[in-house]
């Protein structure tokens with residue numbers, strides 16, 4: 001496979017055929033993200049992409065495929081359709097194709113384009129939200145404010161494609177910890193994605209956030225404050241349709257999995273018990289955390 005650089009995928013795509021369509025991320029400015037630093041964004045050659053699909057198809061009878069890297073949805077719809085059609089031709093049993101879609105890329109697609117993509121097999125879009133707080137989103141240079149994210153989320157949901165969103169615990173630092181968590185919970189409730197995941201910020205040496213940390217301009221909340229953020233997010237997340245909420249990413253201290261709104265009280269009870277215990281043994285050890 002012609003994988004270039006650091007190819008990432010959501011945890012739920014662990015068993016998917018991973019086809020690298022673009023290299024890097026067209027935005028590449030988020031202050032916490034070190035994944036594609038120093039990597040220019042480009043679209044891979046279509047012949048190479050097809051050779052990779054041929055090769056991957058020969059290995060295994062995949063049920064799911066994921067198009068990497070950062071924001072494949074930024075490509076012209078005709079190109080994505082051609083790639084998805086080729087995957088389906090080579091793998092008639094593929095049930096779902098997924099992509100990361102940043103807010104700008106989603107907003108650029110018309111409702112008709114999204115429906116065309118859904119009809120050919122695009123089954124899930126992963127949208128990085130990070131926070132619902134305007135000040136935090138500006139500071140981390142996300143390139144999208146809550147209003148844009150909400151519009152993009154509505155577009156995806158109206159198209160019939162599943163929407164999976166991620167937020168980041170700790171992103172507001174100590175100063176903005178509570179407003180970040182409350183606004184993020186309310187924002188997720190308004191958007192009511194099919195899936196929502198909370199990850200925890202990890203300070204990576206090649207990022208602007210790390211440099212802020214070194215200068216004393218950013219400090220991460222401690223482990224139990226991060227759990228309080230998780231609790232506040234869920235408390236304020238009043239979904240209007242079912243949402244599978246998880247915090248089982250390797251970066252988190254406490255893995256949870258709950259269907260909201262049904263299991264909201266149960267999961268809040270669990271988080272409260274851990275916070276009240278103050279027992280670090282109930283949390284994931286630092287050496288097992290990763291991105």
Ligand code: SF4
Pocket residue numbers: 025026027028029030033034035036070102128
């Ligand atoms: S977080 Fe996502 S949008 Fe931001 S720079 Fe990283 S890959 Fe790009």
